[in-house]
Amino acid sequence: MGRSPCCCHDAGVKKGPWTEEEDRALVEHIQRRGGNVGSWRGLPxxxxxxRCGKSCRLRWTNYLRPDIKRGNFTDDEERLIISLHAALGNKWSTIATHLEGRTDNEIKNYWNTHIRKKLLRAGVDPVTHQQLPPDHGHLDGTSSSATSLLPESLLWAAAAATLGVGLDAGALMQAQLLQQLLHAIGSNNDTANLIANLAAANAMLNSTSSTLPNLLLQGQMNMLSTGANYLQPGYLCNISSFAEQDVVQQRLNTTACPGTSSSSAAEQADQFGDTFVPRDVAPAVEEFAGLLEPMMDLPGLCSMESSDSFWKDILEDSYRF
DNA sequence: AAGGGAGCCAACCGCGTCCAT
DNA sequence: TATGGACGCGGTTGGCTCCCT
Structure with missing residues (x-):
């Protein structure tokens, strides 16, 4: 399967920055064809x-396409990129499909020039998304308490290993969303991290690429609280509206004294009934439960008896909260 | 004002994959 | 099944701009 010589190697084919005339010619040509490019090779x-057909394709997809979004990346977009990168790695084109109007090249550049440095400053390895060793030279000399409280790398690695092969990016996003929520739950006494992680989770929920309705999150949390039973139910109440300011405040008040909640854990667990999963979304919740079912197999990945077992760590961390 | 370094980003390069034959 | 053309992707480069000295 030999690689065909690219027309870019032809003598006389122009390279480098595109002129306005060239842009206009390319746009007009594609518009004349009703947006249907046909063969890129034959386009020039x-x-x-x-120009080389490849160069034309690149110019069109990265710059001239009418649906390209201009301007700076929003905080939500940035968080979504980080979450997707944690799940997918350097799959820029796949990541780009989750950000309307953004190109893979743009995201890749933004990652390399902004996010990468930001993560390093926060003491997070931009490749593995794991906490860097304490002796790593943080620019601000601090580390994120939320990211260090939960065994996120284990959680995510296990979730990705379990979900990655059989499920699509939407399911992966849901797993990553769960991670964001766990971060939020784990960020006791750290309002900034709590809100940041809730916002990230909310951004994922509101993302146009999210394959599942927001309400399904309730099903996810319900499953996790009753099925896996590794988080205290009190923390999970009404989680879908968690990011609302008043609820955040309520959450902060509650977590200030986790053991002094007015209602018992059992009473709070009851709230996961019809109150939070309306009957009209029950079929969708069921569908989502099916998607997340592989996560229920997570304990099987490592032994509960093992001293470094995944679930044991989760349990220990959750009870500490 | 000028020079140099750093940052940014559009564009290029080459490999992998898909698909028609 | 093998082959080769075409496309798409991720890594890299180079030139422009900005900022600091």
Whole structure:
């Protein structure tokens, strides 16, 4: 399967920055064809451009396409990129499909020039998304308490290992969303981290690419609280509206004294009934439960008896909260 | 004002994959 | 099944701009 010589190697084919005339010629040509490019290889000749077809494709997809979003990345977009990168790695084109109007090249550049440095400053390895060793030179000399409280790398690695093969990116996003929520839950006494992680989770929920309705989150948390039973139910109440300011405040008040909640854990667990999962979304919740079912197999990945077992760590951390 | 370093980003390069034959 | 053309992707480069000295 030999690689065909690219037309870019032809003598006389123009390289480098595109001129306005070239842009106009490319756009007009594609518009004349009703947006249907056809063959990129044949495009330069058909449009009268002295460019390689590859170069034309790149110019169109990265710059001239009408649906490209201009301007700075929003905080929500940034968090979504980080979450997706944690789940997918350097799959820029896949990540780009989750951000409307953003190109893979743009995301890749933004990652390399902004996010990467930001993560390093926060003491997070931008490749593995794990906490860097304490002796790593943080620019601000601090580390994120939320990220250090939960065994996130284990959680995510196990979740990814379990979900990654059989499920699509939407399911992966849901697993990552769960991670964000666990972060939020784990960020006791750290309002900034709590809100940041809730916002990240909320951004994922509101993402146009999210494959599941927001309400399904309730099903997810219900399953986790009753099925896996590794988090105290009190923390999970009404989690879908968690990011609302008043609820955040309520959460902060509650977590200030975790043991002094007015209602018992059992009473709070009851709230996961019809109150929080309305009957009209029950079929959707069921569907989502099916998607997340592989996560229920997570304990099987490592022994409960093992001293470094995954679930044991989770349990210990959750009870500490 | 000028020079140099750093940051940014559009564009290029080459490999992997898909698909038609 | 093998082959080769075409496309798409991720890594890299190079030139422009900004900022600092």
């Amino acid at each position: 000749k058909a449009s009268g451009l002295n």
